[in-house]
Amino acid sequence: MTSRILVTGGAGFIGSAYVRALLGPAGPPGVSVTVLDKLTYAGSLARLDPVRGHPGLTFVHGDVCDAVTVRRLAAGHDEIVHFAAESHVDRSIQDGTGFTHTNVMGTHTLLDAALRHGVRTFVQISTDEVYGSIPEGAAREEDPLRPSSPYAASKAAADLVALAHHHTHGLDVRVTRCSNNFGPYQHPEKAVPRFVATLLTGGDLPVYGDGRQVRDWLHVDDHVRAVELVRTAGRPGQTYNIGGGTSLTNLDLAHRLLRWCGAGPERITHVEDRKGHDRRYAVDHGKITAELGYRPRVGFEAALAATADWYRTHRAWWEPLLESV
Numbered sequence: 001m002t003s004r005i006l007v008t009g010g011a012g013f014i015g016s017a018y019v020r021a022l023l024g025p026a027g028p029p030g031v032s033v034t035v036l037d038k039l040t041y042a043g044s045l046a047r048l049d050p051v052r053g054h055p056g057l058t059f060v061h062g063d064v065c066d067a068v069t070v071r072r073l074a075a076g077h078d079e080i081v082h083f084a085a086e087s088h089v090d091r092s093i094q095d096g097t098g099f100t101h102t103n104v105m106g107t108h109t110l111l112d113a114a115l116r117h118g119v120r121t122f123v124q125i126s127t128d129e130v131y132g133s134i135p136e137g138a139a140r141e142e143d144p145l146r147p148s149s150p151y152a153a154s155k156a157a158a159d160l161v162a163l164a165h166h167h168t169h170g171l172d173v174r175v176t177r178c179s180n181n182f183g184p185y186q187h188p189e190k191a192v193p194r195f196v197a198t199l200l201t202g203g204d205l206p207v208y209g210d211g212r213q214v215r216d217w218l219h220v221d222d223h224v225r226a227v228e229l230v231r232t233a234g235r236p237g238q239t240y241n242i243g244g245g246t247s248l249t250n251l252d253l254a255h256r257l258l259r260w261c262g263a264g265p266e267r268i269t270h271v272e273d274r275k276g277h278d279r280r281y282a283v284d285h286g287k288i289t290a291e292l293g294y295r296p297r298v299g300f301e302a303a304l305a306a307t308a309d310w311y312r313t314h315r316a317w318w319e320p321l322l323e324s325v
């Protein structure tokens with residue numbers, strides 16, 4: 001089926017990977033994409049270089065909170081895949097105002113426009129952080145939301161607003177909640193590129209607190225595949241967890257990257273822990289596997305090394321971004 005898809009945050013790390021996949025050689029036929037992105041410190045048009053000039057791609061520089069722009073765009077699109085967000089937990093701890101504004105009001109503005117203009121499908125990209133810290137086991141979609149950080153709270157609020165538009169108005173909303181992504185083109189404020197950039201520039205790895213916080217790691221290509229399954233075959237009003245299947249402490253991650261660059265553990269520095277730092281995240285992705293056939297395909301060890309190699313060979317992309325870290 002042909003589709004005009006509005007991808008918000010398409011100049012960000014994950015949104016751009018999704019756009020490159022949609023418009024790449026293995027992408028679905030008959031799809032055109034409009035990227036709506038504010039190009040905050042986190043946005044980078046260079047991430048779209050591989051599809052620059054593609055006849056199916058349009059870029060709009062704008063804000064998801066701007067109702068006039070959003071309504072105009074919604075009127076010309078069949079589907080919305082909503083990645084745009086303020087996404088860095090540490091920044092939300094320093095000042096969460098912009099997080100509530102963009103993540104909650106921006107989502108609300110898009111949903112309202114989708115409803116007014118008969119948008120067929122709305123995919124809300126969320127996070128496992130909405131479940132809060134999970135001492136054991138893995139969060140399932142129907143579990144209560146217990147977000148800890150202002151970032152996670154803004155994403156949880158956005159999910160609820162999105163699902164309310166389904167329950168109240170019948171809008172076809174689908175929510176995805178993924179774990180920690182890694183891959184090329186991620187801003188160096190995030191753990192994997194931050195560690196790699198630090199190693200490549202001769203510094204010590206800053207590990208929060210005791211480093212025993214546990215995270216599940218998901219390669220961005222697996223995430224993109226899962227989002228595409230949800231867009232094309234998910235059910236209205238449903239939430240789907242997306243995990244990567246590799247659970248590591250932050251200290252384990254640091255040790256793996258030290259080995260990648262041939263450095264020893266003396267290059268780890270424990271720094272003051274993040275305020276309210278969640279101890280453990282884990283998601284059960286059995287639902288998306290059973291319903292849509294999703295399975296992570298990317299092997300973690302090789303993909304982590306390939307990702308680190310990518311940063312080694314793309315210094316010109318990330319070095320200027322260190323100023324905003």
Ligand SMILES: NC(=O)c1ccc[n+]([C@@H]2O[C@H](COP(=O)([O-])OP(=O)(O)OC[C@H]3O[C@@H](n4cnc5c(N)ncnc54)[C@H](O)[C@@H]3O)[C@@H](O)[C@H]2O)c1
Nearest residue numbers: 009011012013014038039040042043063064084085127181
């Ligand atoms: N990176 C992860 O590991 C991860 C994990 C779970 C969930 N998520 C979610 O996935 C989505 C994408 O994350 P990411 O890592 O690609 O984020 P990112 O920070 O790399 O990109 C966010 C993009 O949104 C744009 N943006 C920000 N505010 C905007 C606004 N008001 N209007 C329009 N555009 C705006 C930015 O310019 C940027 O291009 C987010 O919704 C995030 O919450 C990310």
